[in-house]
Amino acid sequence: MASCGPGDKLLLPRTVHRSVISGLILSGARPIFLLPEVCGRTGLVGSVTPAAIAQAFQAHPDLKAVLIVSPTYEGICAETGAIAALCHAQGIPLLVDEAHGPHFGFHPDLPASALSQGATVSVQSTHKVLSGLTQSAMLHLRPWDPRSGECLIDPGRVAQALQLVQSSSPSYLLLAALDAARSQMATQGHALMTQTLALANQARDRLRQIPGLRVFELPQPQPGFAQLDPTRLTVDVSALGLTGFEADEILNENYGVIAELPSLWHLTFIISLGNNAVDIEQLVTGFAAMAERACDKTFHATCQETFENQFDPKFGLWREIAIGAELGLSPREAYFSAAETIALPDGIGQISAETVCPYPPGIPVLLPGERIGSGAIAYLRKIQAAGGIISGASDPSLETLRVIR
Ligand SMILES: Cc1ncc(COP(=O)(O)O)c(C=O)c1O
Structure with missing residues (x-):
């Protein structure tokens, strides 16, 4: 609402969160959708590429802003720096949905934050990954393009837009929670992320060794898949003859393990500063037991039928939907x-x-x-x-x- 008005064109991937669609309804902006890159091996959706954005600039010279999602729910990051440079050359703001990246910037082994790569605005769900209370989030603003000195987004307009969408009675519980989360990360962020990364790496290594599981890795950057947040673990369970939803239920009911995101073929887990070694043990033990049980023929047969009815992961779901x-x-x-x-x-x-x-x-x-x-x-x-x-x-x-x- 601070960057686009009724009829203004906003370039964005089709795979945005529904909150972005709410933003389009409120502002009246006209979406120009791009299809993001899809990993042919896993079916996971990445980002839109700088090349696709450059092409869209040619087709739509009147774009008002660009919005990208980085990281995705699965921790897949965009080529944000290159996209920011394209937007700056065009003199338009880059808005980044960084809901899943509020911990970025607190450890060199994590991807760089959107703002540090030149984004104009980023929004982070502090409550998802850090210790903010549910609903607490932060909007970070870089109003000026440091090279041209141009104002890409008016901070006064952002303040006005916030007044339209927020309660006039601010919650001091949420504000205090944000301040506490900020203080915790400012003073202990590096140590907490060192511990979180160690737990995530340990979990990844151990899950990788369980037969039948495939843990999503990104050894090399690919177009639309610039980097992977190592604290996100996405495990493909399809070779066990299970859907992600079935695996989620088994892990949850029998082993007390809760996935953040179950989908048709995968389960995605967030390893956060709230986790400890016991959680990782439980995760690995649960997966090992489930994988062993899935190898049992009877169990396998009951799940196989459901699985065979699913889509082939390589077909590019969003292309089909679009x-x-x-x-x-x-x-x-x-x-x-x-x-x-x-x-x-x-x-x-x-x-x-x-x-x-x-x-x-x-x-x-x-x-x-x-x-x-x-x-x-x-x-x-x-x-x-x-x-x-x-x-x-x-x-x-x-x-x-x-x-x-
Ligand atoms: C990519 C993405 N953007 C935005 C949101 C909305 O965040 P919040 O729940 O903090 O409003 C979510 C929530 O899951 C999300 O996954």
Whole structure:
């Protein structure tokens, strides 16, 4: 809202969190979506590349701002420095959703923070990874391009926008929690991150040795996969004949291990400053026991059928979802248009009036203003059948949808 007004073009990946779509509805900005890079081996989604952004600048010389997600939920980082340089050359701000990166900048073995790489604005969910209370977050601002001295974003406008979206009764619990988290990281951040990295590296090494598990690694930077936050562990359980949702349930119920993000093939864990050696032991023991049990034929047979119904991880899910999903209206126009409820088969090809996403990770598969593609519906149904949680649908059974009349 501080960088784009109604009709202004914002360049961003299609795989943003639903909070970004809320921002588009509030501001009226027109999204120009790019598809991020997808890892062909694991199906994991990375970032948009500098090359794709440079190409979009040619096609849309009137862009007002660029938004990227770095790191992703799985800890995959963008080439933020190169993207920031492109934006600065264009004289437009780079906004970074750094919800999962508030610990960056506190240890040299962690990726560099977005602001230190030239981002204009970054938002960090202090509550997710550091010790802030739930809902506490920070918006970091670099209003000036240090080279040109140009003001890329007006701090006064940011303050005004905050007044529109925040309560006029600030929570001193949340403010104190932010201050305590800041103080903790300023005084002990390096030591805490040294310990966290050691635990994460130990967990990664031990999980790697369990037959049937594949732990996501990034030995070399790839386009859209510049760096991996080592404190995120993404484990592919598909070779065990399990979906991520099934593995999550087994680990949770039998071994007291809670994944941050279960998906069709993977489980992602956050190792944070709140973890200790006992947690890592429990994680590894749980995985080892589950993998051993999965090798038992009977157990394997019960899970195999569900698994075979899943997508092939190499197909590039978002490409499939995006097929036919052109924007009919801006998210704001769609949000304020008259809508109706319609049975699903008739809804394909109509313009969605709702934001529907598997949660976590909260990346909308349907969003207001976008045409509903059959790939999107098939994907939501798979998630639902596999035991995932779908949020935002007016009809949780997905028999009907709200579409623009
Ligand atoms: C990439 C990303 N951005 C933004 C958010 C929203 O953050 P918060 O829950 O702090 O509002 C999330 C939440 O999961 C997220 O994963």
